[in-house]
Amino acid sequence: MSDLARLTMFEARSGLRAKKFSARELAQAHLAAMAAARSLNAFITETPDRALAQADASDARLARGDGGMLEGLPLAIKDLFCTKDVLTTACSHILDGFRPPYESTVTAKLWQAGAVMLGKTNLDEFAMGSSNATSCRGPVENPWRRRGDNRPLVPGGSSGGSAAAVAARMALGAIGTDTGGSIRQPASFCGVVGVKPTYGRCSRWGVVAFASSLDQAGPMTRSVSDAALLLAAMAGHDPKDSTSAPLAVPDFNAAMTGDIHGLKIGVPTEYRVDGMPMAIEALWRDGIAWLKEAGATPVEISLPMTKYALPTYYIIAPAEASSNLARYDGVRFGLRVPGDSLDAMYEKTRAAGFGAEVKRRVLIGTYVLSAGYYDAYYVRAQKIRTLIARDFAQAFEQCDAILTPTTPSPAFAIGERQDDPVTMYLNDVFTVPANLAGLPAISLPAGLTEDGLPLGLQIIGRAFDEQTMFRVAGVLESAAAFVAEPGQPGGVERTMAARGT
Amino acid sequence: MSKLIQGQTGEWEVVIGLEAHAQIVSDAKLFSGAATSFGAEPNTQVSTVDAAFPGMLPVINRHCVEQAVKTGLGLKARINLVSVFDRKNYFYADLPAGYQISQYKSPIVGKGELMLSMADGEMRRIGITRLHLEQDAGKSLHDRHPALTYVDLNRAGVGLMEIVSEPDLRSAEEAGAYLRKLRSILRYLGTCDGNMEEGSLRCDCNVSVRRPGAELGTRTEIKNVNSVRFVMQAIDYEARRQVAILEDGGSVIQETRLFDPHRSETRPMRTKENDYDYRYFPDPDLLPLELDAAWVESVRRSLPELPDAKKARFVSELGLTPYDADVLVAEKSHADYFETVAKGRNARLAAHWVSVELVGALNEIGAGIDTSPISPAALGQLLDLIEDRTISGRIAKDVFAVMLETGQGAVALVEERGLRQVTDNDAIASAIDAVFAAHADKVAEYRSGKDKLYGFFVGQVMKAMGGKANPGLLNELLKNKLTR
Numbered sequence: 001m002s003d004l005a006r007l008t009m010f011e012a013r014s015g016l017r018a019k020k021f022s023a024r025e026l027a028q029a030h031l032a033a034m035a036a037a038r039s040l041n042a043f044i045t046e047t048p049d050r051a052l053a054q055a056d057a058s059d060a061r062l063a064r065g066d067g068g069m070l071e072g073l074p075l076a077i078k079d080l081f082c083t084k085d086v087l088t089t090a091c092s093h094i095l096d097g098f099r100p101p102y103e104s105t106v107t108a109k110l111w112q113a114g115a116v117m118l119g120k121t122n123l124d125e126f127a128m129g130s131s132n133a134t135s136c137r138g139p140v141e142n143p144w145r146r147r148g149d150n151r152p153l154v155p156g157g158s159s160g161g162s163a164a165a166v167a168a169r170m171a172l173g174a175i176g177t178d179t180g181g182s183i184r185q186p187a188s189f190c191g192v193v194g195v196k197p198t199y200g201r202c203s204r205w206g207v208v209a210f211a212s213s214l215d216q217a218g219p220m221t222r223s224v225s226d227a228a229l230l231l232a233a234m235a236g237h238d239p240k241d242s243t244s245a246p247l248a249v250p251d252f253n254a255a256m257t258g259d260i261h262g263l264k265i266g267v268p269t270e271y272r273v274d275g276m277p278m279a280i281e282a283l284w285r286d287g288i289a290w291l292k293e294a295g296a297t298p299v300e301i302s303l304p305m306t307k308y309a310l311p312t313y314y315i316i317a318p319a320e321a322s323s324n325l326a327r328y329d330g331v332r333f334g335l336r337v338p339g340d341s342l343d344a345m346y347e348k349t350r351a352a353g354f355g356a357e358v359k360r361r362v363l364i365g366t367y368v369l370s371a372g373y374y375d376a377y378y379v380r381a382q383k384i385r386t387l388i389a390r391d392f393a394q395a396f397e398q399c400d401a402i403l404t405p406t407t408p409s410p411a412f413a414i415g416e417r418q419d420d421p422v423t424m425y426l427n428d429v430f431t432v433p434a435n436l437a438g439l440p441a442i443s444l445p446a447g448l449t450e451d452g453l454p455l456g457l458q459i460i461g462r463a464f465d466e467q468t469m470f471r472v473a474g475v476l477e478s479a480a481a482f483v484a485e486p487g488q489p490g491g492v493e494r495t496m497a498a499r500g501t
Numbered sequence: 502m503s504k505l506i507q508g509q510t511g512e513w514e515v516v517i518g519l520e521a522h523a524q525i526v527s528d529a530k531l532f533s534g535a536a537t538s539f540g541a542e543p544n545t546q547v548s549t550v551d552a553a554f555p556g557m558l559p560v561i562n563r564h565c566v567e568q569a570v571k572t573g574l575g576l577k578a579r580i581n582l583v584s585v586f587d588r589k590n591y592f593y594a595d596l597p598a599g600y601q602i603s604q605y606k607s608p609i610v611g612k613g614e615l616m617l618s619m620a621d622g623e624m625r626r627i628g629i630t631r632l633h634l635e636q637d638a639g640k641s642l643h644d645r646h647p648a649l650t651y652v653d654l655n656r657a658g659v660g661l662m663e664i665v666s667e668p669d670l671r672s673a674e675e676a677g678a679y680l681r682k683l684r685s686i687l688r689y690l691g692t693c694d695g696n697m698e699e700g701s702l703r704c705d706c707n708v709s710v711r712r713p714g715a716e717l718g719t720r721t722e723i724k725n726v727n728s729v730r731f732v733m734q735a736i737d738y739e740a741r742r743q744v745a746i747l748e749d750g751g752s753v754i755q756e757t758r759l760f761d762p763h764r765s766e767t768r769p770m771r772t773k774e775n776d777y778d779y780r781y782f783p784d785p786d787l788l789p790l791e792l793d794a795a796w797v798e799s800v801r802r803s804l805p806e807l808p809d810a811k812k813a814r815f816v817s818e819l820g821l822t823p824y825d826a827d828v829l830v831a832e833k834s835h836a837d838y839f840e841t842v843a844k845g846r847n848a849r850l851a852a853h854w855v856s857v858e859l860v861g862a863l864n865e866i867g868a869g870i871d872t873s874p875i876s877p878a879a880l881g882q883l884l885d886l887i888e889d890r891t892i893s894g895r896i897a898k899d900v901f902a903v904m905l906e907t908g909q910g911a912v913a914l915v916e917e918r919g920l921r922q923v924t925d926n927d928a929i930a931s932a933i934d935a936v937f938a939a940h941a942d943k944v945a946e947y948r949s950g951k952d953k954l955y956g957f958f959v960g961q962v963m964k965a966m967g968g969k970a971n972p973g974l975l976n977e978l979l980k981n982k983l984t985r
Contacts, residue, residue, distance in 0.1 A: 213785035326599020327553040369780035
């Protein structure tokens, strides 16, 4: 692997500005890494020609002394973002052959900032899944392996391709979307940083919708400061998205002062679940200790509605999805399977186009919105959602940020947990509440399991207070000193030593 | 006039509520910037939002909101400062997203009212239940291909106001009057052009029958009727159909029906279309619509004078009869034309000339008042000639006919054709003398008591004078000479 692919975005940016290497060389190094790691199935559409063309344009701008905040930085794009004239499928057959005539607001901002597109990454079909197993393009392999066990592991999901691409040094950074944990859970499984911003921070325009009231785009990187940089480029008010917040984008990197003296860090008692591995418990305790050492004050907080978050999510998200996915009907774009009547065409098209998990959620969603069930399910779920948000609002009267594990388990093997959807849904137990409450949350790699798999810690912030979230995350990142890399046992040992376990 | 239907077993009362779908006058659609003009080539006024491409999001058109608020205020209705957009989910080829964005539980406009002037001079208050904003669907074209259906999305996403009345209407005539009045108010406000033939105003009719004073009967809904005449025919047919069923001992099925204008009858829609569960829920792509009370007040202050107020003013200030005022205010263009003509003139005379002579003549040549060959100023000059006795009312009609045809001014025409009324006593007297000389026998008959011959003399004198004799003077002189 070329050293150029091992840089952080900040390092690459300095190198480009100092003319140590060109944007073309940087892009080529990543395209080579992508080719070498193709077996991970992280990218489903590679765009090398476009990458090189964009890199050349970046080089020209850099030569003139111009260039945006992401000038020349090669990125991977989750295939849920519509990219103009580039195949966009949401990893569903129903969008076979779909080339959008428009560019999503978030990706347009990236290109405007000078970023280079390497390709589109794999995901669970329509972002519905926690293991990348529901993709119509096949599963993604996690670049990490358990020590002494060569079975391929899941990268998490739904942004599994983006997480794997960043972890395996195929991209300097990637963007994903997070509806119930789809950025943070794969970030945790793959040992990278992932941010779900406050709902409304990034425009949803041009992002294939899963659950509109929960979906948020966010960055996936190998450092917290890279995530702050990438988010700053992605975020901002968009008049084309009515739910986008009309707020200026703060300088997230400037907020990372390294000083968290006086901050109160909430530790929710309800985030201990049965059967959670000891390593995760231990890491969480370490996290609390590191922040305390850095001058923050841990406070026990209670989020009593937490246990209802997952069932609430699995009513609201499928309800919205069942309606959002109605447009895939074979009439105007994507797959069409002809039938004898309009209804027959719908049925055949949707039967052939959607996978099992998508069908399951469309059915659940249709059910909970049906006459006679709406009040019992959907309306009640919305009420609980309000209570969950209130839990957080009350907690934030006592603390400035909340620290939790990102997931209740490390990455599992491909094929494991496929039989029971509910077990799969439990992956999102710690991540879903932030989506329901619309709060910003970050996962960063902070430790390893005994068999060498990365584990993430999550920091949840107040709405539109990503600055405090990044500030705490930066300190936690330094304390955790996570340097392990996939397939590099040496790195594992160093990290274990650094953690002092 | 009884509104009741006479059945075999007694009288029945019809109960009607109307849901009007009024297309909002706006250059852009309700949630996209695409254009809205009628009659464009298929699929030329469609954005990726209207076609529900992946990732496309709706953004409310503020102008459409203002139009809905204006309409609500025009119907003296409560404006809800917070309203919510919901999704109405169903699959159809001309509904690209698989849902229609509408307002279900929290509409932008609540209860209001509309006043009807009935033929007997009574005013009837018809309650408005609500007005809400929603998107129109596209159009399925079944006649372009033997086996396939084509879809035109030009109309998809166009803003509609659904205006729902209380079940306060009691006859097809009342329903027709309601719809005409509603259309008139919408046109005054400029919020809907009301062109039913272009589909910019369509109507669903809820109809039930009952014994006078009894509980409400089971209703049927007749969908998408597109003219006032058809609304009245559909209701008439449907009410009689229901009476016949009930009198036969049957019961009315609650269902959705379609009106067939060729046969003037209603038929049930396929039952499948009755079975939709629309799975309404708040659209998560849109925030609740919040209005500022001060802004609503500013809209209220900017409202134009509406038909009822205009009518009252025409009666109290201009001295028109309520009937004449009603006729004039029904169409704003007529009322405006009238006001221009009537300014500084005899209002009653102006009312007659506008609503009878002008509108009648325009109907005959198939023109509207906006395209009238005679301008209000030109008509005003004609009325001035009548008022100052330059010409008689009868001559005025002839002059008017020529004006309509040639576009010439009244003053010039009267001069050119020598139509000026003769008010010279001697000229009229000598004409009378000449007629008397020629018809001495008739004069004798008259004087011996045959009064009916009076008209004969008037006619003869007028004929002799080319119709230009001042009728008053002629009468005066003729009577004098006859009784002498």
